[in-house]
Amino acid sequence: MFPQRGDFPGPQIHHRCFVSVLCCVFALLSGCATIKTENKRKTPRVIWSVEFEGRNDRGQKVPLKMSQSRLLQAIENVPTPRLVRWTRLRLTGRFSLEKSRRIFKSDLERVKQLYRYYGYYNAKPRFVLEEDKTTLTYENAYRNYQRSKVILYVNEGKRVTVDKLEIDIQPKNHPQIKEIKAQLRKLALTKGGFFSTPDYRLSKGQIQKRLQDLSFALVKVRGQVIVDKEPSNPTAEIKLIVRPGPRCSFGGLQFIGNKRVKKELLRYLISFKKGQLYKVQALIDSQRVLSALGLFSTQDFKPQLDEVRKARSGPCYVPPDSKRYRASKGLCPIPIKLELYEDQFQSIKVGAGFVIDGQRNQIQLGINWTWLHVFQGLDTLTLDAKPGLAFLPDIFRQYDVGPDATVSLSFKRPILSINAEYGARLLYRYASQVGSADFQTLSPSTWFSLPILKKLNLRVSWNVEVAFGVQNPLTLERENYVLDYFEQQLVLDLRDDILRTTKGIFFSLSLQEAGLFGGKFSYFKVSPEFRFFIPLPAGMVLAGRLQYGLMFSSRNFTPEEQQEVSERDALLAPEERRVLEIVRRSPLTQRFFTGGANSVRGGTARFLGPLACQIRSQQPLTQGTTSTGRVGNQTGGIVRRIGQRDSVARAVPGAGQRYAGARCQSEAAEVARSRFGDLASRRSGLPQGVYPGSLGIPSDAVLQVIPMGGEHLMLGSLELRIPLSFILSSFGAVLFVDAGLVQLVPRIFNDAGELAEDLRPSVSVGGGIRYHLSFGAIRVDLAWKLFPDSLRYPLQQGFEVHLSFGESF
Incomplete structure (x- = not known):
């Protein structure tokens, strides 16, 4: 008899079964663990390199026609990056690229698809995995690993050629069939040429785009390809079926999403009706x-x-199986939907920058506030503020620190009916110059811009400049003046991209006329500029610039001013008198300057041209102050003497001439001797065993070089821009040569009949690095001067380093 349920208590039976099962599982796991510990641990295998080799039918090595970069992108078994080799592998050993056979099979299939995509239908790839016999184990790693090399052998075979190319236009009696056939020539696929999927798709796209340009918006292009994979001569038969459909026109325009911009304004801007x-x-x-x-x-x-194709009647309806063309009355209208998403109309941008130059170092903060669509007329109101601080060194690298700021408020508005634009601007500038040559200007202006042709633009403006405290660098006199002038600017811009130009030309012509309504100055100024950009192989660009500037000026003196100037200049030498007359007759802010990061990079900003030298010193003064004091029963005045110093400037004669540099250098030597003489005397006066420590330079006399500018400018630059995409797509390098000169007045010969000394240009060569961003390029340029002239340009070093933003031109 078998025991019945209930003869034994249920919980006892369950307890015994559970213990038995637990013991069995523990024993099984223990045995597995023992087996696992007895197995020898394998060294992880890492794919160290991938090689590609071509083979023919005989197994001989042949060059590959497919680029290795495409093959490397198609496979998953990629080599370990170098950075990973020296970080994760060397330090942690946690990066292993041992792939399974399934991955290798999928890689082979992807390689076959890649070859078929480019017309190699008989390609036979195969993988071979080899161990690197040189170093199987990397001993310096914390965890050993084994290098492996993957070799992909490919028998590419012959490429498929196009044996037959047929283009069938349906229907046969289309009224514009001759015009359509003329657009079907010179496609990417040609009879007798090689076949590839990209060319096939490109040919269909070319047909569709060309017919859409002929107003066949509903065109359809279908194709059929039959490939014969005969190894000795693989061929393809291609048939393209083209259904142009009816000629179309623009239908109604529907706006979606515009809330604050009126539809009437948008209709003016849209080029089709x-x-x-x-x-x-x-x-x-x-x-x-x-x-x-x-x-x-x-x-x-x-x-x-798609909605138009659904039509079953009217001028847009085309039966799908029609063999004969059915003439329709009128054009097929295509409705257009314009989806707009309005952005923020007000924005604030803040930035900072700096300038490092041999004669001027400056830090600057930029704040921009823009308000779009101010008065519901697509107008723009802009406030720009650029406060900064300038550090201007002298010969001993002592810095003259001062503010340098620019603030502008501008407004512009388009005239939609004639596609023109007008606006106004108010500009304030505080210019920090060496010594006491700082000045301020307030310049209101208004302008009008009109496109003459598609890429040719004319801009006419009227400008007023109110200047305060402009110093004459020769006489150290200050004056205030009001200047008004008209300016016309003609611009032809055929560049492909303004920020990163690779081809095209740019031409501008600027004219200025001052003194039409009176004032102290009258002048006529002309400045043409031409730039060209020529694309070269490997993505390189040859860029060049030519600029010329000429100014004819005169000063409107009153009779009293003329007599005073004549008496003062009577004691000067003829050459110094001539230079002073030229400097007086034109405003400093409108002269030509050159040198710096955007012109001749071998010189400092604005310092390649006529220069003036000044000696500035601190002279001691004594002031007396009187106060009331009481001594006993007597009350009287007590005089206290306070020592102060006053800044006095002295101009070095001969500015603007070649020998002026020699005078500047002699004065600099005299200043140096006085400084070191004061230092020696101060040291000799100290008690024995006492050292001066950090006394600095005791003398306060400094030599300062001030650019004067001129009325004649010639400038030329040539650059070879080289992309460094193998490092990073945004990197680039530049090799350049710059040449330029500025004269006080245009002249070829001097008074003695010899070639003018200031006609020889300053030439510099160098190179630089570029890092391109979406809104410009950050560049670093290093330039060397060729044939430096210390007599014309004193205190200038043989090379310059420029760190700036944007291309030089």
Whole structure:
């Protein structure tokens, strides 16, 4: 008899079964663990390199026609990056790329698809995994690993050629069939040429784009490819079926998303109108115009082609199986939807920058506030503030520190009916110069801009400049003046990209006329500029610039001022009198200057040209102050003497001439001797065993060189811009040569009939590095002077380093 349920208590039976099962599991796990510990641990295998080799049918090595970069992108078994080799492998040993056979099979399939994509239908790839026999184990690693090398052998075979190319236009009796056939020539695929999937897709896209440019918006292109994989001669037969459909026009325009910008303003900006022939380029141009406004984060034109194709009657209906063309009355209208998403109309931008130069170091803060669509007329109000601090060194690298700030308020508004623009600006500037040559200007202006042709623009402006405290660098006199002038600027811009130009030309012509309504100064100024950009192989660009400037000026003196000037200049030498007359007759702010990061990079900013030298010193003064004091029963005045120092400047004669540099250098030597003489006397007066420590330079006399500018400018630059995409796509290098000169007045010969000394240009060569961003380039340039002239340009070093933003031109 078998025991029945209930003869034994249930909990006892469950307890015994559970203990038995637990013991069995523990024993099994113990045995597995023992087996695992007895197995020898394998060294992790790392794919150290991947090689590609071509093979023919005989197994001989042949060069590959497919680029190795494409093959490397197609496979998953990529080599270990170098940075990983020296970090994760060397320090932690946690990076292993041992792939399974399944991964290798999938890689082979991807390689086959890659070859078929480019027309190699008989390609036979195979992988071989080899161990690196040189160092199987990397002894210096914390955890040993084994290097492996993957070799991909490929028998590419012959490439497929196009044996037959047929283009079938349906229907056969289309009224514009001759015009359509003319657009089907010179496609990417040609009879007798090689076949590839990219060329096949490109040919279909070329047909569709060309017919859409002929207003066939509903065009359809279908294709059929038959490939014969005969190893000795693989061929392809291609048939393209083209259904142009009816000719189309622009239909109604529907706006979606615009809330604050009126539809009437947008219609002025859009280049196409209802009823015009359909053109894809018109949609692209309109989208570009709306994007330039800055009012919308997204602007997207969407032709409703799918809805039009659903039509079953009317001029847009085309039966799918029609063999004969059915003439329709009128054009097929294509409705357009314009989706707009308005951006923030007000924005604030803050930035900072600095300038490091041989004669001027400056830090600057930039604040920009922009308000778009101010008065509901697509207008723009902009406030720019650039406060800064300038550090101007002298010969002993003692710095003259002063503020340098620019503040501008500008307004512009388009005239949509004639595609023009007008605006106004108020500019304030505090310019920090060496010594006491600081000055301030307040300049209101108004302008009008009109496009003459598609890329040719004319800008006319009227400007007023109110200057305060402008110092004459020769006589150290200060004056205030009001200057008004008209300016016309003609600009032809055919560059492909303003920020990162690779091809095109740029030409500008600027004219200025001052003194038409009176004032102290009258002048005529002309300045043409030409730039060219030529693309070269390997992504290089040859860029050049030529600039010329000429100024004719005169000073309007009153009779009293003329007599005073004549009496004062009677004691000067003829050459010094001539230079002083030229400097007086033109305003300092309108002369030509050169040198610096954006012109001749071998010189410091604005310092390649006529210069003036000044000796500035601190002279002691004595002031007396009187106060009331009481001694006993007597009350009287007590005089206290306070020692103070006053800044006195003295101009070195001969400015603007070649020998002026020699005079500056002799004066500099005299200043140096006085400084070190004071230092020696101060040291000799100290008690024995006492040292001066950090006394600095005791004398307060300094030599300062001040640029004067001139009325004649010639400038030229040539650059070879080289991309460094193998390092990073944003990196680039530049090799350049610059040449330029500035004269007080244009002259070829001096009074003695010899070639003018200031006609010889300053030439510099060098190189630089560029890091391109979406809004410009950060650049570092190092330039050396060729044939330095210390007599013309004293206190200048043989090389200059410039760190700046944006290309030089």
